[in-house]
Structures are given as C-alpha cells and as structure tokens.
Amino acid sequence: MSQSTITELPDDAGAVLLTLARGAIGARLGLSSVASGPSATGNDSWLDRPGATFVTLRLGQDLRGCIGSLMAHRPLRRDVQDNALAAAFQDPRFRPLTVPEFHEMTVEVSVLSAPEPISYSNRAEALAALRPGIDGVVLTAAGRRATFLPQVWDELPDREVFIAHLLRKAGLPAGFWDDSVRLERYTVTAFEE
Numbered sequence: 001m002s003q004s005t006i007t008e009l010p011d012d013a014g015a016v017l018l019t020l021a022r023g024a025i026g027a028r029l030g031l032s033s034v035a036s037g038p039s040a041t042g043n044d045s046w047l048d049r050p051g052a053t054f055v056t057l058r059l060g061q062d063l064r065g066c067i068g069s070l071m072a073h074r075p076l077r078r079d080v081q082d083n084a085l086a087a088a089f090q091d092p093r094f095r096p097l098t099v100p101e102f103h104e105m106t107v108e109v110s111v112l113s114a115p116e117p118i119s120y121s122n123r124a125e126a127l128a129a130l131r132p133g134i135d136g137v138v139l140t141a142a143g144r145r146a147t148f149l150p151q152v153w154d155e156l157p158d159r160e161v162f163i164a165h166l167l168r169k170a171g172l173p174a175g176f177w178d179d180s181v182r183l184e185r186y187t188v189t190a191f192e193e
Contacts, residue, residue, distance in 0.1 A: 009111060010046060014191030017109040020077060021055050021084035022193075025107075028085055029099050051076030054149055054188075055083040056108040057097070064105055065091040070115060070138060070147060070186070080109055108192040110149055112136065115184035123177045127159040135185040139166045142180050146170035150188055 026032070053076065054068025065087035069079055084107070088097040097105070115138050120126040130137065133153045139146050146169040148162065156162040164174035 008046060008049070009189060013046070013111075013189075014109075016044075016047070017053075017076075017080050017111070018107055018191055018193055020080045021107045021109050024081040024084045025088045025097065025102060028089065029097070029102055031099065031102065047077040048075045050074065051079050052112040052114075053079045053083055054110045054112065055080065055087045056110070056149075056151075057087050058106050058108070059101060059104055063093075064101065065094055065097065066149075067091055068110070068112070068149075070112065072114075076111070084109075106193045108151075108190060110151070110188040110190040113187045115186045118183040118185055120183070123163075123181075126181070126183055127163060129183075130159050130162070131185070132157055132159065132162070134187060136188055137162075137166060138184040138186070139163070139170055140180075140182040140184075141167070141170065141172060141176065141178070144170040144172060149190075151190065 050072035052069040052072045054066060056063070057065040067083050067086035067090065069083060072079070074082070088102075090096075118126065118129050120129055134150055135153075136150045137148055146166055148156075148166050148169070152165075153162065156165055167174050167176050
C-alpha cells in the first residue's frame with residue numbers, strides 16, 4: 001500500500017481522528033457514550049486510504065502510552081483506532097489504562113509522512129542533517145530499530161543528546177556508531193485535545 005500524504009487531510013481531520021482514538025479506547029472500557037462526537041463530514045474516503053499514525057496518551061505532562069505505525073499498511077481509520085487501543089492497553093511500559101485515567105488523559109494523534117533515508121558518511125554529518133523540531137527519526141542499527149516523533153525534540157533539543165537517547169531506546173549504547181547505522185526522517189501533522 002502506498003503511504004498517504006499529510007497534505008491530503010481535510011480541515012476537520014484533527015477532530016475526526018481524535019474522536020476515533022478516544023472512541024476506540026472508551027468502547028474498549030465499556031464507555032459507549034464516549035464514542036460519539038465529531039465525525040467526518042461530506043466525503044470521508046480519506047479515512048479509507050492507507051495511513052500511518054502514532055497515538056500518544058498523556059496524564060498531565062506524563063506519558064501514559066504511545067504506539068504507532070511507521071508505514072501505511074491499513075486504512076487510516078483503522079490505524080488510528082488500533083494504535084489508540086495499543087497505546088492504552090498494550091504499551092509494555094505501562095499497565096492497561098483504567099476508566100478514571102480515561103477521563104483524565106489527553107490524546108494526541110500524529111499522521112506521518114513516508115520515511116525518507118538521510119544521506120551521510122559519518123555521525124557528525126548525520127547529526128548535521130537532522131532538523132530539530134521537524135524530523136521524526138527512525139534509527140536502524142545492529143539488527144535493532146527505534147523511532148522518535150518530532151515532538152521529542154521539545155524534550156531533547158540537542159542533536160547529539162537526541163541521537164544518544166534514540167540509540168538507547170534501540171537497546172544500543174549511547175555512543176554506538178558503525179556502518180550499520182541507517183537513519184530515516186519523516187514529518188507529522190499532529191492533533192492534540
């Protein structure tokens with residue numbers, strides 16, 4: 001399937017995608033009244049096109065779950081709903097979301113562009129090629145893979161620190177670098193409650 005492009009989203013996409021995410025979680029918790037809310041108006045075929053998303057849940061400023069897809073492999077509607085459920089109930093860093101937390105959480109849906117390779121010949125060039133605040137980064141090295149959304153730049157604005165944390169997320173030492181390291185970039189359109 002081809003990657004949907006973030007420029008194809010309608011003006012009401014944020015309200016629709018956030019409602020889909022929250023509604024899926026609420027339905028799983030047995031809160032069927034939560035599933036209602038803004039829906040796509042007019043032609044909603046954009047929700048049936050392949051799309052890649054990440055759904056991030058927060059309690060206050062604290063991360064409560066974040067799961068997503070790097071490549072479009074299913075309809076955008078299903079990707080948002082499945083990633084919302086995974087962020088709420090399957091993120092291995094957290095226990096499953098509870099009803100009281102549901103009422104306190106905020107939801108963010110990020111729609112990703114297709115990842116593109118970053119060209120470089122060494123770590124310094126790779127760091128220089130990164131665009132803080134713009135690039136989501138996928139790191140693949142030594143048989144491992146990890147990603148940070150562009151929003152992570154808010155917490156880790158230094159390129160070296162950003163890559164060190166990404167390497168650690170992949171299960172590698174912060175200073176690791178060899179010829180197996182591959183970086184890709186993507187951008188997001190993010191919607192938050």
